[in-house]
Amino acid sequence: xxxxxxMEGPVTLSEEAFLTINCTYTATGYxxxxxxxxxxxxxxxxxxxxxxxxxxxxxxxxxxxxxKETTSFHLEKGSVQVSDSAVYFCALSGDNDMRxxxxxxxxxxx
Amino acid sequence: GAVVSQHPSWVICKSGxxxxxxxxxxxxxxxxxxxxxxxxxxxxxxxxxxxxxSKATYEQxxxxxxxxxxxxxxxxxxxxxxxxxxxxxxxxxxxARGRTGGGETQYFGPGTRLLVL
Numbered sequence: 001x002x003x004x005x006x007m008e009g010p011v012t013l014s015e016e017a018f019l020t021i022n023c024t025y026t027a028t029g030y031x032x033x034x035x036x037x038x039x040x041x042x043x044x045x046x047x048x049x050x051x052x053x054x055x056x057x058x059x060x061x062x063x064x065x066x067x068k069e070t071t072s073f074h075l076e077k078g079s080v081q082v083s084d085s086a087v088y089f090c091a092l093s094g095d096n097d098m099r100x101x102x103x104x105x106x107x108x109x110x
Numbered sequence: 111g112a113v114v115s116q117h118p119s120w121v122i123c124k125s126g127x128x129x130x131x132x133x134x135x136x137x138x139x140x141x142x143x144x145x146x147x148x149x150x151x152x153x154x155x156x157x158x159x160x161x162x163x164s165k166a167t168y169e170q171x172x173x174x175x176x177x178x179x180x181x182x183x184x185x186x187x188x189x190x191x192x193x194x195x196x197x198x199x200x201x202x203x204x205x206a207r208g209r210t211g212g213g214e215t216q217y218f219g220p221g222t223r224l225l226v227l
Contacts, residue, residue, distance in 0.1 A: 046153045098148050100218045
C-alpha cells in the first residue's frame with residue numbers, strides 16, 4: 001500500500017542555518033503530496049502542497065518539489081528562524097486515503 | 111512505538127443511520143485528540159479538537175450536533191456521525207497527542223472510510 005518515509009529527528013539547528021527534511025513515498029497512481037506543521041500546543045496546519053510531478057510547493061520560505069523520478073518531496077528552507085521550531089509531517093493523499101510520515105521535530109536555537 | 115488505531119477501517123451505511131468511529135491510543139495516554147476529514151487528493155480538514163474529560167472544540171462550519179465527539183478516557187475518543195447522508199461520505203482520520211518516552215508527540219490513525227448510500 002501507499003506509504004511515506006520521513007527523516008527521523010529530532011533536528012536541532014542554529015538560527016539562519018539551512019534546513020532539509022527528507023521525505024520519500026511509495027504509491028500507486030499519482031498522489032498529491034503535503035507538508036504539515038504543528039507548532040507547540042497547536043493542531044496541525046498545512047504548510048505546502050504539490051499535486052503533480054515537478055510541482056513546487058512553497059510557503060513562509062519553505063519549499064518542496066514533487067520528484068516523481070526519485071519519489072521524493074524533501075522540505076527545504078534557506079534560513080531557519082527560532083519561530084520555525086515545530087514538528088513537520090510529510091503526507092500523501094491518493095485516490096483512497098491519506099498517509100503520514102512519523103514526523104520530524106525541529107528545534108532552532110538563537 | 112506508539113500506535114493509534116481506528117475502528118472500523120471502513121463502513122458502508124444507509125442514509126439516515128448513525129455511525130460511530132473509535133480512535134484509540136495503544137501504548138500512551140492521549141491528552142488531546144484531533145479529528146480530521148479528508149477528500150481524495152485534498153488536504154486534511156480539522157473538524158474538532160478534544161481534550162480528555164471536556165467538551166470538544168469544533169472548527170467553524172462543522173456541525174457539532176451532527177459530528178458528536180466523546181473523549182471519555184485518555185486512550186479513547188469516538189466520533190459519531192449522526193443521521194448520515196451521502197455528502198458525509200469521506201475519509202476520517204484521528205490523531206492523538208500525548209507524552210511518550212521521547213517527549214510529547216502526535217500520532218495519526220490509519221483512517222476510516224465512510225460511504226453513505
